């Protein structure tokens with residue numbers, strides 16, 4: 439049993455309504471009646487992790503459109519933890535290991551299943567890249583046409599490649615993501631197309647399973663803090679909702695401090711947080727190397743700020759340099775390859791720890807949202823070029839001698 443409810447005025451809508459905002463303009467969320475759910479956490483004991491492990495908590499009534507999303511690893515990152523001086527275990531939930539390489543798959547498996555359930559004929563989104571990659575794949579799996587709007591020239595190569603090969607109609611506009619979202623929202627309303635940006639409350643239901651999985655993996659406890667990148671601000675809202683639900687049914691006893699990180703050139707939520715505001719001032723020209731979070735007018739800002747305030751979390755911004763440094767460190771020390779947006783969570787942790795806003799004794803989970811291979815061009819630009827030598831053994835040995843002079847920490851510095 440579930441319905442759609444406005445977070446601003448409380449008005450409820452039938453679960454089959456195709457709407458994305460309340461009449462009052464407020465954001466909607468799925469309200470689930472937990473009294474009708476008859477399952478205990480012990481029943482989950484021997485079921486492998488995945489989005490659909492928690493199907494009792496997902497508002498879907500048909501067979502899912504699924505390519506086995508979720509069930510991503512929660513890595514215990516001892517070497518990185520030592521580098522930054524954390525005392526408790528530090529975990530990275532690597533969402534870049536979802537089927538299309540980002541957490542968007544969790545939302546799309548639920549969102550596209552809902553589109554089919556509602557009898558929609560076309561699905562669409564605006565995207566900084568990963569949403570379009572994911573929607574293209576789930577659209578292909580469901581056999582439903584997909585339209586995606588991209589900000590021209592600002593989408594990482596791997597993501598465009600995915601949208602193209604899986605058969606989406608890819609439209610590039612000259613504007614940025616915020617412009618693309620404004621257009622696609624109107625397009626969907628006027629043409630009866632199903633919108634699968636994170637303003638769609640059903641999509642966020644899939645993403646709340648990140649919170650469910652983390653609690654499940656930690657034996658139904660919550661970490662002290664969750665840190666993640668924030669773009670359009672759906673994911674932080676969704677994960678917070680997941681933890682809130684688990685607490686409301688007594689499966690965990692507290693909610694982690696939700697901590698959102700943005701890039702300095704694109705940080706409306708961080709600025710609102712620092713000014714103790716409930717809503718943002720949109721930024722006209724967001725800019726960052728982390729293209730997945732290059733968003734000036736995050737549609738879920740109000741939900742995200744509520745999540746941060748209610749959980750006593752934080753919001754912080756990091757520079758592109760700090761993002762790249764964190765990306766390289768996680769890659770070198772832990773073998774976790776992530777795209778720049780994801781590295782903002784790691785950079786944010788380092789900064790907040792250094793500034794004393796996060797305690798060394800906290801148990802922290804960083805969410806790394808997208809895979810390294812999404813943005814190969816960025817990697818090539820920020821790493822040392824391959825060393826070119828003649829086709830001779832002694833030339834190669836010369837390079838080897840160079841490497842032998844360094845230990846791992848020094849190698850990190852020269853990278």
Ligand SMILES: *Cc1c(COP(=O)(O)O)cnc(C)c1O
Pocket residue numbers: 540541542568569636667668669670671672673674730731777779780807808809
């Ligand atoms: C979509 C995305 C984000 C931002 O998530 P929001 O829900 O829009 O805040 C961050 N990182 C990556 C890799 C993404 O694809």
Ligand SMILES: [Zn+2]
Pocket residue numbers: 444445446447448449460461462463464
């Ligand atoms: Zn309302």
